Amino acid sequence: MAVPETGPVLLVGCGNMAGSMLRGWLAAGLDPAQVTAVEPNAASVPAGVTHLSMLPPDGASPAIVMLGVKPQKLDEVAPALAPLLAPETILLSILAGTELGSLRARFPAPRAIVRVMPNMPAAIGRGVLALHADGLEPAGRELVAAMMGALGLVEWIGDERLFDAVTALSGSGPAFLFRFIDALGKAGAALGLPADQAARMALATVGGAAALAEASDADPGTLAERVASPGGSTRKGLDVLDRTLDTLLEDTLVAAERRNAELAAETR
Ligand SMILES: NC(=O)C1=CN([C@@H]2O[C@H](COP(=O)(O)OP(=O)(O)OC[C@H]3O[C@@H](n4cnc5c(N)ncnc54)[C@H](OP(=O)(O)O)[C@@H]3O)[C@@H](O)[C@H]2O)C=CC1
Numbered sequence: 001m002a003v004p005e006t007g008p009v010l011l012v013g014c015g016n017m018a019g020s021m022l023r024g025w026l027a028a029g030l031d032p033a034q035v036t037a038v039e040p041n042a043a044s045v046p047a048g049v050t051h052l053s054m055l056p057p058d059g060a061s062p063a064i065v066m067l068g069v070k071p072q073k074l075d076e077v078a079p080a081l082a083p084l085l086a087p088e089t090i091l092l093s094i095l096a097g098t099e100l101g102s103l104r105a106r107f108p109a110p111r112a113i114v115r116v117m118p119n120m121p122a123a124i125g126r127g128v129l130a131l132h133a134d135g136l137e138p139a140g141r142e143l144v145a146a147m148m149g150a151l152g153l154v155e156w157i158g159d160e161r162l163f164d165a166v167t168a169l170s171g172s173g174p175a176f177l178f179r180f181i182d183a184l185g186k187a188g189a190a191l192g193l194p195a196d197q198a199a200r201m202a203l204a205t206v207g208g209a210a211a212l213a214e215a216s217d218a219d220p221g222t223l224a225e226r227v228a229s230p231g232g233s234t235r236k237g238l239d240v241l242d243r244t245l246d247t248l249l250e251d252t253l254v255a256a257e258r259r260n261a262e263l264a265a266e267t268r
Pocket residue numbers: 012013014015016017018038039040041044068069070071073076077094095096097117118119120171172
C-alpha cells in the first residue's frame with residue numbers, strides 16, 4: 001500500500017522501532033524530504049531525511065509528529081517539543097505504556113493524539129499497527145489509517161486499557177517468535193543436524209508455515225491437525241508441546257503486560 005500525502009513529518013527519536021517505521025514508509029513512497037528526525041545517532045537516520053541532533057527552538061509546526069523515544073525519555077523531550085506543536089498537529093506516540101492522559105498533560109496543544117503500537121516488521125510492510133486515538137477528526141483518522149496501512153495490518157483498539165495487552169501480543173510478539181525460531185533450530189541441532197543447516201530450516205519452516213496460515217481458509221489449529229498424520233510422529237511432538245505451550249505464552253504475555261502497566265504508572 002502506498003503512503004499518503006502527509007505534509008511535513010517530525011520524528012522525535014529514530015531508533016529500532018521508529019527507524020523501522022520510517023524505512024517502511026520510505027519503501028512505500030514517502031518523500032524523505034518531508035521528514036525530519038531528531039536523533040542522537042545520525043547513522044540511524046536514512047539518507048535524504050533531515051537529521052537534527054536536538055529539537056529546534058522554534059519553527060513551523062509539522063503536520064505529523066511521532067514520538068519514538070523510550071518512555072523513560074518522555075520528560076526529557078516534552079518541554080522542548082510541546083511549544084513546537086500546533087492545534088492541528090497530529091501527535092503520534094509509539095511509547096509503550098504511556099497513556100493518552102500522560103501525553104495530553106505534557107502536550108496540551110494538539111487536538112489529535114494517537115497511540116500507536118507498531119512492531120518491527122513494519123520495516124518491510126508486514127507490521128501490526130494498533131491504534132487508539134483521541135480528538136482525531138474523520139480526515140485525520142483516514143490519514144493515520146492510510147499511513148499505518150502502508151506498514152502492515154491496522155487494528156483500532158477502542159478501549160485504551162487494552163493497550164498494554166496489545167503491546168505484549170503484537171508489539172513484543174516478534175521477539176517471542178524470533179526466540180521460537182532460534183529454539184527450533186537449536187532443538188534440530190541437538191538431534192544431530194549441523195547447527196547452520198538447522199537454523200536455516202527452522203527459519204524457512206516458520207516463514208512458510210506463517211505464509212500458509214495467512215493464505216489458507218483453515219485456522220491454525222486445523223492446519224496443525226493436517227500436519228499430524230494419524231498414527232504419525234507429529235502427534236507425539238504436539239502431545240509434548242501442548243502440555244505447556246498455552247500456559248507458557250499466557251505467562252509470557254502477562255509478564256510483558258505487567259511491565260507496560262508499570263511504565264504507564266511511571267509516565268503518569
Ligand atoms: N523496539 C520495538 O520493537 C518496539 C518499541 N516500541 C516503543 O518504541 C520506543 C523506542 O523503542 P526502541 O526503538 O526499541 O528504542 P531505541 O533506543 O532503539 O530508540 C530510541 C531512540 O531515541 C533516541 N533518543 C534518546 N534521547 C533522545 C532525545 N532526547 N531526542 C531524540 N531522540 C532521543 C535514542 O538515542 P540513544 O540510543 O543515543 O539514547 C534512540 O536512538 C519505545 O517507547 C518503545 O516502547 C513500540 C513497539 C515496538
